[in-house]
Amino acid sequence: MSEISKALIKAFASLLHPRMLLLMLWPVAVALALWLGLAFAFWSQAADWLQLQFEQSAAIAWSVSIWPLSFVATHLAWILLALLFIPLVLITTVLIIGVFAMPVMVGLVAERAYPELARRQGGSFAGGLWNNVMALIWLALLLLLSLPLWFFPPLWPVLPILLFGYLNQRVFRYDALAEHATGWEMETIFRRHRRELLLLGVVLALFGLIPLLGFLAPVYGGLAFIHYCLARLTQLRDEPVATQ
Numbered sequence: 001m002s003e004i005s006k007a008l009i010k011a012f013a014s015l016l017h018p019r020m021l022l023l024m025l026w027p028v029a030v031a032l033a034l035w036l037g038l039a040f041a042f043w044s045q046a047a048d049w050l051q052l053q054f055e056q057s058a059a060i061a062w063s064v065s066i067w068p069l070s071f072v073a074t075h076l077a078w079i080l081l082a083l084l085f086i087p088l089v090l091i092t093t094v095l096i097i098g099v100f101a102m103p104v105m106v107g108l109v110a111e112r113a114y115p116e117l118a119r120r121q122g123g124s125f126a127g128g129l130w131n132n133v134m135a136l137i138w139l140a141l142l143l144l145l146s147l148p149l150w151f152f153p154p155l156w157p158v159l160p161i162l163l164f165g166y167l168n169q170r171v172f173r174y175d176a177l178a179e180h181a182t183g184w185e186m187e188t189i190f191r192r193h194r195r196e197l198l199l200l201g202v203v204l205a206l207f208g209l210i211p212l213l214g215f216l217a218p219v220y221g222g223l224a225f226i227h228y229c230l231a232r233l234t235q236l237r238d239e240p241v242a243t244q
Helices: 001-013 020-056 060-066 068-113 125-145 145-151 158-177 185-194 196-206 213-238
Strands: none
Touching: 001 068, 001 196, 001 213, 020 068, 020 125, 020 213, 060 145, 060 196, 060 213, 068 158, 068 185, 068 213, 125 158, 158 185, 158 196, 158 213, 185 213
């Protein structure tokens, strides 16, 4: 069984801990309240601005003239905002969990599954905040670079999964190791296992597509990354000193 599969199974078991119930609810509630408030205040203005940008773009005007997009051309801005609402809630939930909930989750998982793993404090709260900021910046850059690809309908299901997969691994990998790993250990794990970390992020992004249950995916994702990263840290420390 791969380390990713083990992490997903162990994360599900950790999800059943009574203290996880509150962690599954309050980050989503805060993110929902935030974006519902912004939508109530600025939805019409945002839709009008987007519609104006669409009308001034020759590429978009050509795209929406093609069936079936021609049927939704007059309401494209509203449809786009509606499609963006859930991803924005999930992104915000991931960031809230990364900053505020992950330390509690790491403590619970480490106490039950990795009690002998020494805590070497390679990360910090400030480091976690900076990591989240950089994750948002890179996500925005990747989104901008991929904009031309969004005009090809076959890529619509693939692009958001890849982008969410990147966000998951970028946010959760740091927070999962911050308390236990040294800076060198964190960089070593990120470098050695970057493909598996991204794959785990993509798998968890797929969980986010499940209706209603997708809102709970960020907590499950955080637990999966904790189990995966702490297991890799244990393996790293078990290596002979000469190989390090």
